[in-house]
Amino acid sequence: MPPRWCTWEGEEGRITSPRRPRASSTTTARTPLIELVTEPDLRTPEEARLFMEKLRETYLTLGISDCSLESGSMRCDGNISLRRRGETAYGTKTEMKNINSFKSLHDALEYEIRRQAEVLEEGGIVYQETRHWEPSRRRTIVMRVKETADDYRLFPDPDLAPFDLTDAFIEECRSRIPEPDAKRDRYVTAYGIKRADAAQIAGDPKTARLFEQAVDGVGEKVAGTVANVIVNLLPGHEGVSSEQLRSIAVLLAGDAITFAQAREVLDLVDGTDDDPERVVDARGMRQVSDAGELAPIVAEVLARCPDQAQQYRDGNKKVVGFLVGQCMKASKGSGNPKLFNRLLTQRLEG
16 A cells, blocks of 8 residues: 555644645644555464565665664554355454564464464354554453444545556566565675574665675685674674774784673774774783793693693583683783693693
């Protein structure tokens, strides 16, 4: 159906056309509303949830809304009707109104399917009504009953001209819609990052732009590290630039800092113009990755931990984690734990 554009005005919730602004003592928000209605093609709550997630990704990519279900800039009404196997006519539908999360959508539809099935199995009647999902009680309750079309009080808006869109116009618009999945697949192919990470990054235009700027001109290893930082460390850091993100990824990929240190560096540079590499050096956070410098520490730890060394030789390989920890403590956190692990293994198995 064509978009319905309207404004919400005043405390009484009066809906008016923006083409004829009315004098009012209140401020008119003039926020456009787009309503999309699907055909009855979805068969499970999971399909409905996935459809809404894909719709949100598409709208975000188009830049037409922030699509925040929690704040109300995107909501969903879910209709449910059941029919017995072999029947072709749809049963009486109920409508779940103003669902504000994907989980609530899934759970509300799942509950309503069970409720209607129980009513029908007991020989009861499903009434056409609007229902409300109560997450805390995990059930739907009746809001209002609608028996006929007149109960909906539908009427044509004289200020809105009808749209007659040609098939050619629709197809041309369809071809211009950006596809988050194509971007996800490109990230996987071009940078070798995990599919789940690529989907998370590609699904948000702002994050995708930050990622593409940060990986411009870097190799696959650093690009993968950038993706790892974005997915696991970046949330909550809104003021980190692509240059700072790239610098942190380079430090991580080169084993100059640990993942825990990367989180600390993000906290320090967030909202500033500081160079992460300078921050690392100024705070003495750069790890030592010279085997010649770390070898004496490994020898000293093995000398004072003979029991753990013997446990390793007897087959308890997990004990190497304890030994690495002792090496890190002896180096005051400056040693590269990966290198410590390798040196310990070489000495224990040599």
